[in-house]
Amino acid sequence: MEYKDIMTTTMITKLDENGTLSAFLRQAKECHVDSEFRYLLFTVYYSIIFILGFVANVYVLWLFSRLYATKKLNEIKIFIVNLTTADLLFLVTLPMWIVYYNNKGNWIMPSFLCNIAGYLFFVNTYCSVAFLGVITYNRYQAVTRPISTVQSSTRRRGIYVTSAIWVLIGVPSIYFLVDDGTTAEGHLTRCFERYDTTSNTTPVFAFHVIICICFFIAFLLVLVCNASIICTLLSKPVQTRRSARVRQRALWLVTTVLIVFILCFVPHHLVDLPWTLMVLNMWDISCQKQKLLNDIHQVTLVLLGANCVLDPIIYCFLTKKFRKHLSENLKNIKDSRKCSRQTTETGMEGMVQLDDCFPASPKP
Numbered sequence: 001m002e003y004k005d006i007m008t009t010t011m012i013t014k015l016d017e018n019g020t021l022s023a024f025l026r027q028a029k030e031c032h033v034d035s036e037f038r039y040l041l042f043t044v045y046y047s048i049i050f051i052l053g054f055v056a057n058v059y060v061l062w063l064f065s066r067l068y069a070t071k072k073l074n075e076i077k078i079f080i081v082n083l084t085t086a087d088l089l090f091l092v093t094l095p096m097w098i099v100y101y102n103n104k105g106n107w108i109m110p111s112f113l114c115n116i117a118g119y120l121f122f123v124n125t126y127c128s129v130a131f132l133g134v135i136t137y138n139r140y141q142a143v144t145r146p147i148s149t150v151q152s153s154t155r156r157r158g159i160y161v162t163s164a165i166w167v168l169i170g171v172p173s174i175y176f177l178v179d180d181g182t183t184a185e186g187h188l189t190r191c192f193e194r195y196d197t198t199s200n201t202t203p204v205f206a207f208h209v210i211i212c213i214c215f216f217i218a219f220l221l222v223l224v225c226n227a228s229i230i231c232t233l234l235s236k237p238v239q240t241r242r243s244a245r246v247r248q249r250a251l252w253l254v255t256t257v258l259i260v261f262i263l264c265f266v267p268h269h270l271v272d273l274p275w276t277l278m279v280l281n282m283w284d285i286s287c288q289k290q291k292l293l294n295d296i297h298q299v300t301l302v303l304l305g306a307n308c309v310l311d312p313i314i315y316c317f318l319t320k321k322f323r324k325h326l327s328e329n330l331k332n333i334k335d336s337r338k339c340s341r342q343t344t345e346t347g348m349e350g351m352v353q354l355d356d357c358f359p360a361s362p363k364p
Contacts, residue, residue: 031291033290033291033294034105035294038298041302042101043098043101046098046305047094049306052309057087060315061081061085061088073155074154075138075157079158082127083128086123086127086128086131087124087308089120089123089124090123090124090305091308093116096113105193106188107191108189114182115181117191118176119173119176119177123169123173129265130218132311133218136225136226137221139225140226143250194279195280201282212273215265215269219261222258222261223258229254230251256314259310263310264303264304264310265304267300268303270300271296271300278293278294
């Protein structure tokens, strides 16, 4: 046995006489917590989310730019545009996360890109929560107090609320840009997966506590507002077919927002504090429970990324003009495919009228 091994054994023996630190160190060394399934899962999943989410959100911004002049955006449309922007900021980082997970959780890119990816991940998550919250409150006001809402809803207020959300979330998140996001773990370089437990970890835990408290306050607001919307809509008699369609769309909007919150955000925030306690070594649990908790945490991250695809569905229930042009564009695409199929089958492309084959551009 080498001299350093003798010294290590002696130190562990002395620690055993004074406490249980050596047992904890041996347990930490023996318990390797890493959800291996996530590497393939996130590589495939984020690839799908990137394609679907990027196409859907870019299409939303393009359609809004065609339908509405910037100076004519009202309060609810300002919230929609900014929610879409937040989703796109996260989506542009997905190729980096795809590379990361495809390399078995090894960050092979420059470390500053890890900081940017972590920053935009955090900003998107909580800007999405905030914008969905203010959209829900806006609809609650419109349903329960329609006259006063029309009179008080202004573009200026929408700009003020939007600016406040970006500042309140974006500025504190600068921590992710200045902190050392990458950590070495054996031959791997992890990105925002480990914490330095050798220093004081209380501020990190307090940060996660504040995040979870703020989220569940926002979630409670969404639940109360949506419950009031449902009660108000169901209590009003439907006199015309148009009123029935309006009520149905409003109920679908409520359902979609609740699905986004319950499916995408709630599971992650239920697991976040126990997981944080575990990785900060502030909660002493068995190795098997550590692995289980880490697996559950990875699944909640999968659900968290789905909001970028689900958010565009909400827009279909918010503005009539958006629904109209979306349905027209889908009909034009369908007609174009039908026209192309017909010309291919008959072999008479030159005989087909061009007006029948090209969809009309949406008009503002």
